[in-house]
Amino acid sequence: MPDAVLSTDIDETPKKGELPRLHALRLAAEKARAAASRFDGGPAYILSADTVVGCGRRILPKPATADEVRACLEMLSGRRHQVITAVTLIAPSGRAVTRAALTRVSFRRLAAGEIASYAAGGEGLGKAGGYAIQGRAETFVRDIAGAYSTVVGLPLALTMGLLEGMGWRHG
Numbered sequence: 308m309p310d311a312v313l314s315t316d317i318d319e320t321p322k323k324g325e326l327p328r329l330h331a332l333r334l335a336a337e338k339a340r341a342a343a344s345r346f347d348g349g350p351a352y353i354l355s356a357d358t359v360v361g362c363g364r365r366i367l368p369k370p371a372t373a374d375e376v377r378a379c380l381e382m383l384s385g386r387r388h389q390v391i392t393a394v395t396l397i398a399p400s401g402r403a404v405t406r407a408a409l410t411r412v413s414f415r416r417l418a419a420g421e422i423a424s425y426a427a428g429g430e431g432l433g434k435a436g437g438y439a440i441q442g443r444a445e446t447f448v449r450d451i452a453g454a455y456s457t458v459v460g461l462p463l464a465l466t467m468g469l470l471e472g473m474g475w476r477h478g
Contacts, residue, residue, distance in 0.1 A: 311348060315341035315355070319369070327361030328391050328407055334359075335393035336405045343397050350399035352475055358392040358460045360436025367436040376426040379437030380447075385416035387450075388436065390458045394466055398473040406469060408462035410453025412440070417447060435460075 315338045321330050334357035343353050360367040362382055370376045393407040425444065431437040438444035440458045456463045470477075 310351070311346065313342045313345055315345075317341055319357075321366045325366070326364060327359045327366050327389065328393075328409070330366055331357050331359040331391040331393035332405050332407055335395040335407075336403070339395035339397050339403060339405075352399065352470065352473070353397040354394065354466070354470075356392055356394045356461050356466075358390060358435040358458075360388055360390050362386065362388045362436075369433050369435050370431060370437045371433070373426040373429070373432075376431035376437040377422055379431070380417060380422045380425065383414045383417075383436065383438075383447075384422070385414060387411055387413040390435065390453075392457045392460055392462050394462065394469060396466075396469040396473055398475075402473065404469055404473065406465055408454060408457040408465045410451060410455070410457040412448060412452075412458060413450040414447045415449040 317334065317337045319334055335355050338355035338357060339353055342355060346353060367379050368375055370379060390410045390412055391407050393405060395403060395405040397403045425431060430439050430442045438447065440448065454462050454464065
């Protein structure tokens with residue numbers, strides 16, 4: 308259980324020509340540095356993550372409107388895409404490590420009505436690619452190759468490996 312949860316306000320706009328994996332890695336590292344600069348509780352493990360949905364070389368947004376959710380789902384309908392979640396861990400020593408996990412997700416072909424209904428429901432707002440797999444959008448998934456937790460937003464096996472590799476001990 309975390310001792311503190313700090314929100315960070317970083318610019319998440321992709322840089323020109325930035326690919327999905329590099330975008331996720333950069334954002335996770337920037338979030339960790341921003342949190343570390345605000346944390347005044349002494350030595351601590353600081354963990355950050357960012358999830359990016361890529362369709363080919365294109366980075367899909369974290370929609371702010373139902374229309375943007377609809378556009379994302381129309382693009383993903385009947386297609387395979389990648390979900391990359393990058394994790395940065397800063398140890399009490401100050402050493403930082405960033406790694407990424409990738410899961411491939413295939414959506415079945417979605418009907419216009421179900422896209423409209425999902426978009427109107429608000430569940431996809433602020434979510435990478437306009438959907439939350441842990442909610443109603445799980446019904447869109449035809450196939451998944453990789454860790455489900457990567458799509459949710461925190462690849463658990465990767466995170467535990469980083470923590471243990473940086474000296475954290477559970478128990």
